[in-house]
Amino acid sequence: MAATPVLDTLPDPADTTTGQAAALRLSTTAYRRLDGTTPSRDLSDTVESHLRLIQSLTRNATDDAERRRLAAVGSEAASLAGWLAWDRGDDGSARSWYGSAIKAAGSAGDPLLAAYQLGTLAQFEADNGNATEALNLTRRARRSLGAQRPAVADAWLSSVEALAHAAGGDRRSADRALTASRAAAETLPAEVPPWPWVFRFDPVKVAACRVTCGARLGLPEWVLGDGTEALATGHAKQRALLVIDIAAGHLAGGRIEVAFALAGRALEAGLQYRSGRIVERVRAVRRSLTSSAPPRVVRDLDERLHGVYL
Incomplete structure (x- = not known):
């Protein structure tokens, strides 16, 4: 039962991660999948123990390339710990873990991972009503990627920007960001998303984001539609x-x-x-x-x- 979702999300063949880092990444992916059916309180201790193991191995690594690979895996695990804390309602711990994830992504030297973690923290801040901070984080994420960012990053970051604008009460800007996100999502291939995304981002996710923005803005016409429940x-x-x-x-x-x-x-x-x-x-x-x-x-x-x- 546990193996099936893990094997469905094996790292991209282009990913050169091997050895310890690859095994630890698979464990992190398994925990991310379990989050959907398991209370976060039951997963948190296991994930934090997993993260401490990664951090110990990273400190003791003698090869710079291996240290960077382990730092990337540690970033993913710290982000998961942040997500679990967010779900528990422990916002202080969530913010701290997300900060650790961003720092570890920097140590890994991977702009895509850094952008992913910055965008995740931006999503958290938008959910908490911190519109300015969320927008600043999405801008940092885009700068981290530069012009050569993958389409899924563009689509996802636009949706995060929409949430941030909605948190700030800016309907027009939220609508523009949602339009950009939907246009980018419609071009994405229907295949396993590139690392570090584990779950597919598609137009359905954009439609759900519009519902959330509408709820924040108090706009029933954005929230209530024929297909809303199906989202x-x-x-x-x-x-x-x-x-x-x-x-x-x-x-x-x-x-x-x-x-x-x-x-x-x-x-x-x-x-x-x-x-x-x-x-x-x-x-x-x-x-x-x-x-x-x-x-x-x-x-x-x-x-x-x-x-x-x-």
């Missing part, structure tokens, strides 16, 4: 986050009953996977409704949230 195709935690965005769109459109029914569905996933990020996003939707006499569906959600500590 929730990722793993359970990703689906829950998208459902929260859809709930926010319904709430912005005045459909309170539907909004909080969806928020309740997302909360179930958040509790099942012990995801602090999902639970806090549900709480944010609840805070956005101010009413002295909320309907029953809202009171039910309040009762379910009471006593939840994640």
Whole structure:
């Protein structure tokens, strides 16, 4: 069961990583895959132990080329540790791990990996409402790549820029970035994405990003469409986050009953996977409704949230 997803994401044949670095990278990829079906709290200790092993091997490496390869693998593992901390709701640790991932990518001397880690931190900052910091990070990522960046990097970074603009309340700039991201995504080949991307980036991901931007901007017309529900195709935690965005769109459109029914569905996933990020996003939707006499569906959600500590 564990081998199948790992073998599906073997490093690109052009990647010359061998020996210890290759074995450690496969383990990191396996953990990234497990994140979709495993609570982050259950994975965190294992991933951090894995990262300490990589760091120890990197320090003790005598060959410069091997040290750079191990630094690249360490960057990927640190980024995963950051992602798991983000999901737990531990933003301070997430930011620290992402910073370590960027630093390790620099030690590896790989501009593509550095850009990936900068973009990932930008995504985190946008999610937390830090629009200026997120935009600065995406600009750094583009400078790291220069003009010879792969199409998937261009498509993905444009989507991150859209999230940053939405966090800053800039609808026009968010729309432009989404248009650029969709145009680039439509040109991508339908094959395994290049390292360090593990999951494919395609127009469906751009459409989901538009829903998230619409939720941040309070634009029901961006969130609610005929195919919106069908966008929730990722793993359970990703689906829950998208459902929260859809709930926010319904709430912005005045459909309170539907909004909080969806928020309740997302909360179930958040509790099942012990995801602090999902639970806090549900709480944010609840805070956005101010009413002295909320309907029953809202009171039910309040009762379910009471006593939840994640």
